[in-house]
Amino acid sequence: MAGTFARRWLPPLLIWVAAGALMRWVDGQSELAHIGNLALLLVLAAALSSRWLPLGWALAVDLLAVLAFNAAFIEPRGSFLVELRLHAWLLATMLAISWSTAGLMARLRQQAELAGRHAREAERLRVFSEALRDAGDAAAQADALREALQDLAGTPARLLVLKDALPRSDDDTAALPLDPALSADQRTGLWLSARRSLAFGPGTGRHEELPEWYLPLRGRAGSGGAALIAVPAGALSPDPALRAQAQLLCDQLGLALERSATERAAQQARDAVDQQGLRNALLAAISHDYRTPLATIMGAASALQEQDERLSPAQRRKLAAAIVDESQALARMTDNTLQIARLDAPGVTLKTDWESAEELVGAALRRVRQRHPEARVRARLDDGLPLLRCDAVLLLQLLDNLLDNALKYGGEGGAEIRVTQCDGLLTLAVRDRGPGVPPAWRERIFDVFQRGSAVADPERPDAATRRGAGVGLAACRAIARAHGGELRYRARSHGGASFECRLPLPAPNELPMT
Structure with a gap:
């Protein structure tokens, strides 16, 4: 003073x-x-x-x-x-x-x-706009508006911010948590202002006897809530410019909430389109790529059933082996297809636990040697590898797919699993000495229903007839990304391919006590 x-x-x-x-x-x-x-x-x-x-x-x-x-x-x-x-x-x-x-x-x-007043108002709007831009959710945006209104009026401000669309009846659960100090009349006033998109209080021409302003958070299609501002003490005739500035701030939040709702709806629509496209692709794969193993199984089973007496033991064993091989191939394609559909869905959660890289590699070697007892498969792991927080079933499926591809397309050199750690990453690499993948196909082979065998090795006459629906590598990349990692292809310097899955390692203080 x-x-x-x-x-x-x-x-x-x-x-x-x-x-x-x-x-x-x-x-x-x-x-x-x-x-x-x-x-x-x-x-x-x-x-x-x-x-x-x-x-x-x-x-x-x-x-x-x-x-x-x-x-x-x-x-x-x-x-x-x-x-x-x-x-x-x-x-x-x-x-x-x-x-x-x-x-x-x-x-x-x-x-x-x-x-000076106009400059302060413009600066307040600029600061509030930047706060809205940086705020990640509606709660953070509401806090920014509350601070801006309190700074403008010098009195407490309380908000009603809807989570989604306006409910049919006044339901506090449809909005962000309200201030518990609000009275029943104040809550009713906030809901009424939001529903009618009208301002109430001194100078508005509506309910001017009220000691507060009720200002809607107006968007283009409706209101996303309302704000309550106590009229400054001692103001016989509240400043209409002050109320207009407060309403402008409220409208900015209303437009921001409306944009967020539009973006969510657009994202949901895109997700629905993607899911529908994936369903259509899966149905196309099932209707086309699954026919060959099913036809082989049905033909072998029919021959065993109808011509059993005329078949020699060697022929019966050959037909039985064909049924087993094709059933295993069909099961693998089904597992990969289902994993792609599950992992690409929004909000997927993994069943993770602490796992040992040595045990995962050992389980993958046992499975591949049961299917291919004559194959040459080796493994080399760094010493002192830490535990990995992961879904063991999914990572085992990833290694299984990569080993199967290495043995299928890698020639007679066999396959090798190499596990290393560096810069907070654990790398699971499956290598072979085959012809590799041409540069034009090194990213396309990770897309769903893309098979690069015929392009990778056009001189081999059986390349185009290899079994597969083109979902194995796509499933592997989906598994890696679901764990926060990435799957990449790297051409080996002396020939061959290396598919490397890099997964983030937990911080030392996050590891379980042993």
């Missing part, structure tokens, strides 16, 4: 004291003692003091200054009488100029205050 008083009244007081002293000094100098010079000093003091004084005070002080000038310097001195008409005109002109200057200064102060 003392600082405000000093800033407002001390400068004009010093100006008038200095002007009075200067006029006394000039009046004592014979060569300067002219009534016009003294009048100019008074007008200058009036103009300078008007920079700080309110208009009413400036007019009063100017009038008192002219009267004092009359008594001190106009003959007869010591009274308010004026002998000459010229002096009367001089006093009137001095008062008119002083009052005009005071009016102009007051107008300039008003314009400067208005410009």
Whole structure:
């Protein structure tokens, strides 16, 4: 309070004291003692003091200054009488100029205050817009609006922010948690403002007897909630510009909530389209790629059933082996297809536990050697590998698919599993010495229902007839990404392919106690 008083009244007081002293000094100098010079000093003091004084005070002080000038310097001195008409005109002109200057200064102060207010409002809107842009969810956006409203009005602000669409009836569970200090009437007012997209309270023309403003969070298609702002204390007539600024902030949040809802709906639509496209692709694969193993199984089973007596033991064993091989291939394609469909669905959760890389590799070797006892499969693992938080069934399926591909397309060099750790990553690499994959196909082979065998090795006549639906590598990449990792292809320097699954390792303090 003392600082405000000093800033407002001390400068004009010093100006008038200095002007009075200067006029006394000039009046004592014979060569300067002219009534016009003294009048100019008074007008200058009036103009300078008007920079700080309110208009009413400036007019009063100017009038008192002219009267004092009359008594001190106009003959007869010591009274308010004026002998000459010229002096009367001089006093009137001095008062008119002083009052005009005071009016102009007051107008300039008003314009400067208005410009400053507009600048503060623009800055507040800019800061709030940046806060909305950076806020990740509706709760963070609501906090940003609450802070902006409280800073603007200087009074508490409370919000009703809907989570989704406006419910049929007032249901607090459909909104973000409300302030428990809200009364039943205030809750009703917030819901009514949100439903009607109308403002209530002083100056709105609706329920002006209320001690608060109820402002809707308006979007283009409706309201995403409402805000309650207590009218500043002592305000007999609340500032409509303040309410307009608060409404503008509320509308910004309403538009942001509407954009978020539109983005969620668009994402849901895209997810639905993707899922439908995946379903269609899976149905196409089942209807096409599954026919060959099913036809082989049915043909072998029919031959065993209808011609059993005419078949030799070797022929029966061959047919039985064909049934087993094709059944295993069909089961693998089914598992891979189902994993792609499951892992590509939004919100999927894995059944993770702490697993040993050594045990995962050992289980994968046992499975592949049961199917291919004649194959050459080796494994090399770094010492001291940490435990891995993962879904063991999925990672075992990933290794199984990669080993099967290495043995299928890698030629007679066999396959190798190499496990290393570096820079917080565990790398599971399956390598072979086959022809590799051409550069144009090194990313396409990870797409669903893409088979690169014929392109990778066109000189081998059996390449195009290899069994598969093109889902194995796609399933492997989906498994790697579901674990927060990535599956990549790398061409080996001396020939062959290396499919490398890189998975993030847990921090040392996250590892289980042993």
